[in-house]
Amino acid sequence: MTAKTLERLTDIAPAAVEVHDVHKWYGTHRVLDGIDLTVRPGEVTVILGPSGSGKSTLLRVINHLEKPEIGYVSINGEPVGVKRQGDRLKELSERAILAQRGRIGFVFQNFNLFPHLTVLDNVAAAPVATGRLSRPEARELARELLGRVGLADRTGAYPRQLSGGQQQRVAIARALALRPGVILFDEPTSALDPELVGEVLAVIKDLATSGTTLVIVTHEIGFAREIADRVVFIDGGKIVEQGPPSEILDKPRHERTRDFLSKVL
Amino acid sequence: MSEPPGAAVSLAEAPPTADTPSKPFAAQRVLPLRRPGRWIATAVVLVLVAQFVHGLTTNSFYQWDRFGYWFLRPTILDGLLITLEVAAYSAVLGLLGGILLALARLSKSPVLRAVSWTYVWALRSIPLIVVLLFLYNFSALYKTLSVGVPFGPAFFSFDESKLATDMAVAVIGLSLNEAAYAAEVVRGGILSVDQGQHEAAAALGLPKSYQFTRIVFPQALRSITPNYVNQLIGLIKSTSLVFYVSLLDLFGTAQSMGSTYPGDIVPLLLVSTVWYLILTSVVSVIQFYVERYYARGATRSLPPTPLQKLRTGLRDLRERARREAAV
Numbered sequence: 001m002t003a004k005t006l007e008r009l010t011d012i013a014p015a016a017v018e019v020h021d022v023h024k025w026y027g028t029h030r031v032l033d034g035i036d037l038t039v040r041p042g043e044v045t046v047i048l049g050p051s052g053s054g055k056s057t058l059l060r061v062i063n064h065l066e067k068p069e070i071g072y073v074s075i076n077g078e079p080v081g082v083k084r085q086g087d088r089l090k091e092l093s094e095r096a097i098l099a100q101r102g103r104i105g106f107v108f109q110n111f112n113l114f115p116h117l118t119v120l121d122n123v124a125a126a127p128v129a130t131g132r133l134s135r136p137e138a139r140e141l142a143r144e145l146l147g148r149v150g151l152a153d154r155t156g157a158y159p160r161q162l163s164g165g166q167q168q169r170v171a172i173a174r175a176l177a178l179r180p181g182v183i184l185f186d187e188p189t190s191a192l193d194p195e196l197v198g199e200v201l202a203v204i205k206d207l208a209t210s211g212t213t214l215v216i217v218t219h220e221i222g223f224a225r226e227i228a229d230r231v232v233f234i235d236g237g238k239i240v241e242q243g244p245p246s247e248i249l250d251k252p253r254h255e256r257t258r259d260f261l262s263k264v265l
Numbered sequence: 266m267s268e269p270p271g272a273a274v275s276l277a278e279a280p281p282t283a284d285t286p287s288k289p290f291a292a293q294r295v296l297p298l299r300r301p302g303r304w305i306a307t308a309v310v311l312v313l314v315a316q317f318v319h320g321l322t323t324n325s326f327y328q329w330d331r332f333g334y335w336f337l338r339p340t341i342l343d344g345l346l347i348t349l350e351v352a353a354y355s356a357v358l359g360l361l362g363g364i365l366l367a368l369a370r371l372s373k374s375p376v377l378r379a380v381s382w383t384y385v386w387a388l389r390s391i392p393l394i395v396v397l398l399f400l401y402n403f404s405a406l407y408k409t410l411s412v413g414v415p416f417g418p419a420f421f422s423f424d425e426s427k428l429a430t431d432m433a434v435a436v437i438g439l440s441l442n443e444a445a446y447a448a449e450v451v452r453g454g455i456l457s458v459d460q461g462q463h464e465a466a467a468a469l470g471l472p473k474s475y476q477f478t479r480i481v482f483p484q485a486l487r488s489i490t491p492n493y494v495n496q497l498i499g500l501i502k503s504t505s506l507v508f509y510v511s512l513l514d515l516f517g518t519a520q521s522m523g524s525t526y527p528g529d530i531v532p533l534l535l536v537s538t539v540w541y542l543i544l545t546s547v548v549s550v551i552q553f554y555v556e557r558y559y560a561r562g563a564t565r566s567l568p569p570t571p572l573q574k575l576r577t578g579l580r581d582l583r584e585r586a587r588r589e590a591a592v
Contacts, residue, residue, distance in 0.1 A: 095473075099470060101467065108464070116484055116559070129475045
């Protein structure tokens with residue numbers, strides 16, 4: 001591995017995420033009802049909440065897979081999917097939105113690896129397609145990242161030949177290949193067999209300690225306690241309370257938080 | 266034996282009698298069930314097949330010597346070439362048209378969706394022979410074709426009688442028809458790709474064209490291939506209709522030779538039948554390998570090629586023979 005690639009790997013500047021008064025509704029159903037959230041660079045934020053509370057939607061609004069009806073998200077002060085024009089917000093072109101997404105990693109609950117590409121090509125595809133790296137450079141980077149998630153020996157395999165835990169680790173390497181300033185995890189271990197959860201959490205923990213900004217939706221309370229700088233509890237499309245895990249998980253102030261924790265713990 | 270007769274003895278030591286086996290059960294092969302019904306059915310079918318083959322070879326009605334005379338005649342081969350040309354052009358143009366129509370149908374623009382739907386509706390409703398005859402008479406309806414603003418000035422114009430050769434009429438007619446069916450095949454293929462794939466491609470910020478050509482379409486091809494080949498085989502046979510727009514394809518040649526040599530009609534029809542069988546077989550073989558190619562990653566291991574099947578079959582047979590010998 002050359003010094004150049006190494007530099008590229010470690011040169012990830014953690015980004016700040018700001019969610020400004022985001023509202024999102026499907027028909028008459030309000031999924032997000034005025035969310036304000038600030039994530040500092042390098043901070044690990046865990047979002048908890050009952051199902052249907054809007055936590056996955058919030059994550060998808062952050063990288064603009066879902067458009068908010070009101071409000072906007074900014075990464076390092078730059079609005080996502082929109083731009084300021086005078087005192088209005090104007091929708092960006094699809095091309096510009098795609099370019100912004102390169103700075104936001106996203107890891108899905110169901111991995112969503114590309115089944116027709118090898119593990120190596122899954123990871124190398126995005127840097128090549130977006131014109132950031134040449135094919136050989138991207139492959140070198142992909143090998144390095146796969147080594148980091150413990151899959152250096154499976155580069156030639158196809159995703160369906162891997163276990164769920166291995167697939168999710170490939171998905172994390174794929175998200176890392178664009179050197180995102182922030183990585184969003186949407187229930188990354190919910191589709192896994194219990195004995196495979198640990199290997200994925202270990203990779204996420206490794207990222208957390210390396211200073212990347214992470215926003216994680218999960219039901220793993222123990223894991224949240226271990227790595228979160230901040231826990232955000234959402235219910236009914238609103239943030240009920242937020243704070244360090246020692247406060248929210250051990251001394252929740254709100255009845256709804258206590259109720260939720262008593263069910264999942 | 267030391268035990269008195271009548272005492273309990275273990276199976277392994279028991280002498281071979283009618284109700285005690287000579288060997289422990291675990292070491293034996295289970296006797297396969299006899300299936301007389303299957304044997305009878307097989308025998309009946311074999312008799313029918315033999316009769317059919319006998320009739321085909323001995324009935325003088327087929328005139329196999331005349332078949333041999335016609336099969337590789339240059340005039341037949343010229344017709345075959347026309348069939349291949351029409352089929353190849355129409356297959357490619359039809360598929361391209363189908364992809365465009367499918368994309369239009371899946372687009373967010375209601376106008377594109379409506380136009381695509383209407384096209385497919387109309388072309389699937391009109392019989393191909395009607396489309397071909399319409400196009401054939403087209404030059405009588407429109408003397409010149411021009412490209413320009415509707416009701417406004419024309420930028421280019423073509424003299425239609427020069428443009429509309431018989432080959433062009435045939436290819437355009439078949440392509441128009443083929444595109445309508447291919448559109449649905451392609452649309453079905455695209456819809457069969459998991460929504461998560463679109464989301465993952467979008468989340469990675471892959472450019473729109475890359476998302477379609479490298480992520481979605483290759484996965485769609487897995488389900489498009491068998492359906493499109495089905496379409497393609499139909500197309501190869503539909504090329505026989507171009508005879509009606511005075512293009513002498515394989516069938517057309519056989520037909521016109523048949524009217525010149527009325528005694529040879531049956532062998533000539535057999536000649537075209539066998540050629541169509543050959544074309545379909547070639548397409549089916551290609552289909553197998555194309556499908557196998559696009560199965561990469563979709564299944565944990567690729568389906569075996571016929572050669573691999575033969576090899577494993579022989580190996581299994583050899584192993585079985587060895588086991589039998591050992592038992």
